[in-house]
Amino acid sequence: MPDTVLTGIGVCPGVVAGPLLRIAAAPALPAPTTVTDVVAEAARAAAALAEVVAELERRADRAGDDTVAEVLRAEALMAGDEELRDGVRELIEAGHDAPHAIDGAFATFREAFEAAGGYLAERAADLDDLRDRAVAVLLGRPMPGVPSPGHRYVLAARDLAPADTADLDPNQVIALVTETGGPTSHTAILARALGLPAVVACPGVLAVPDGTTVLVDGATGRVATGVGDAEAEAAIEASARLTAAASALTGPGRTSDGYAVKLLANVGSAKDVAAADEAHAEGIGLFRTELLFLDRAREPGHGEQVAAYRDVFRAMAGRRVVIRTLDAGADKPLPFLNQEGEPNPALGVRGLRVARQRPEVLTTQLAAIAEARAETGADVWVMAPMVSTVAEASAFVAAAREAGLPRAGVMIEVPAAALRAADLLRVVDFLSIGTNDLSQYTFAADRMCGALADLLDPWQPALLQLVGLCGEAGRAAGKPVGVCGEAAADPRLAPVLAGLGVTSLSMSPRALPAVRAALSSRTAEDCRRLAALAVAAAGPAEARGSAG
Structure with missing residues (x-):
């Protein structure tokens, strides 16, 4: 070539x-065959799906990484879906053999997922994988x-x-x-x-x-x-x-002239804390609590939540832990929420908005976080996702205070919140910017759509301008403004974010050394200069080029 x-x-x-x-490549479908025993054919299809579920669960049990295991279990849940099995059975009763019935049922689900957009559209690739695995089982072939x-x-x-x-x-x-x-x-x-x-x-x-x-x-x-x-x-x-040079650096995040930018880790459970420690994280900037809720037909109870949160709080030994309340909803469906379908899930009932329909879910979670904090004496900050208005922020802060949590903030994920950052900071203790969703809503571009990836570039000047509004509001109010989205893990972008007024960056532990090194190579004035150039750039390529 x-x-x-x-x-x-x-x-x-x-x-x-x-x-x-x-x-x-996946195994090709064979030519259709005539079904003479509908009951036996349906049982054969059900057994193939059950084998796929069992294999995925075995892989999840063997997975050495928490994130990998959770993703596999979510995929197994899809393969075991009752509605999917009903669809397969109906196609067999209509005369299709098991492989073609499974192919047809998954195709119907795929169309629905793609039409829903957002998180469900991204899961369409998982459906293809599940279909291929089930067909391979039916054909007696190993799954490539x-x-x-x-x-x-x-x-x-x-x-x-x-x-x-x-x-x-x-x-x-x-x-x-x-x-x-x-x-x-x-x-x-x-x-x-x-x-x-x-x-x-x-x-x-x-x-x-x-x-x-x-x-x-x-x-x-x-x-x-x-x-x-x-x-x-x-x-x-x-x-x-x-x-190697980045890994050799330790200590707090700061520029070469001492301007502090806290370097924090994103985690999903206590199992992830060891990696954060190894990378010398100064704390946790995003504790994703939704991993505890995945694959659950019922909401985890108060006691179970207390135990999960307590494990992380204790493991961090007094360092800051920013815990996000349940970030789920129509675009990340959880069975126990029993939510109806929505025409546009990405713009629907998700994040804090779930509390409008199920306030007890938030109340239980805040109470569990508060109890775990009281038992450990940890420095716990709680924040709500998908906040759009000052009224929503005020209600969340009031609920957190009532539960006994002294530090409450909100995530900036929609442009409306970024534009009113100064007003939000009059009622909350801190802001945390989720650049993944903020990009999606700023550019009206589904973040799961590869064809629109250029619009979702974290170097887009319009996105950086919104980050700058939050940073400026934070400086004026004397309150912290962090970034916990994927942009925080980009070493070249870290100095720009610091120059925009961001006071902490939270990321995968593996990204911490490179980001620490990037900050240490610049002065605070360098960071402000780079930020001004990036915001003024015509597009992401020019903004990235301005960073040198």
Whole structure:
């Protein structure tokens, strides 16, 4: 293949080179067969789906990473859905054989997910994986998955399902490149969890022949073919030097002249705290409580929640823990909420808005957080997602205070909240900016849509301008303003965010060393200068270029 440079979205930094191998194709559907025993055929289909569920649960149990395990269990829940089984049975009763009935039922679900948009649209790839696995079981064939050639390689795919990534051997797979997906797709999330350089939304990667040596830059999103050994070695060595230098730095986040920017970790449970400690995190800036609620037919009770929160609070040994109340709703459906379908879930009842319909869910959670805090004496800050108005913020702060929680804030995820940041800070103790959703709503671009990835670039000047409004309001009020979205993990962007007035950055623990190093190489004045240039830029490419 002639020398080519492909460009996608870099979602996990690192530079590697190696032969590219594509994930194998799924088994093709056989020709339809006549069904003579509907009951037996339905039982055969049900058994195949049950085997898929069991295999995914086994993989979840073996997974060494909490994030991987939770994603696999969510996929298993989809495969065991009663409505899906009913759809398969109806198609068999209509004369379809088991493989074609499963294919048809999953196709119906896929159409519904894509029409719903948002989180459900992203799960369409998971449905394809589940269908392929069930068909493979029915045909008695092994499900083609991640290659295991016995040597190191770059894995390429249209998209990666959670089950594909769960058993990746990091001694063989050195990077991930997908043709579709976005900055918050499962591939991106799992790559960061596993620490693999990764590029998503990279058109043309599947046209690269197997065995072609490629150079992957997970920071810039560049994937180059036809790279010579000397060039590849030089790029890898330069990246390794930067990584080593960054890892050697410890201590609080600060610029070279001492301006403090707290470096915090995103976690989902107590199991993630060890990685945060290893990266010398100063605390937790985002404790995602929804992982406790996933795959539950019933809401976890007060006692169970207290135990889960207490484990994290104790593990952090007095450091700050910012805990987010349940971030779920129509776009992240939880069975126990029993929510009806919505025409546009991304704009529907999600985050704090769930309390409008189910106030007891929030009340129970705040009480559990307060009890765990009281038992541990931890420095707990609580924040609500999807807040749009000062009235919503005031109501949440009042509920937190009533529960006995002294520090209450809100997330900035919609432009309305960013525009009224100064008013919000009159009633809340802090702001935390979720750049993933703020990008989505600012640009009216579904964050799961790879085709719109350029609009979701965290270097978009309009997004940075909104961050700057929050930072300016925070400075005026003397209150903290953090970033806990994916933008916080970009080492080049960290000085810009600091210059915009952001006082803390929260990210995957693996990203902390590089961000710490980036901040330490700039003065506070440098940061302010870079921020001004980035906001004034014509577009994200120019903004990124202004950072040098």
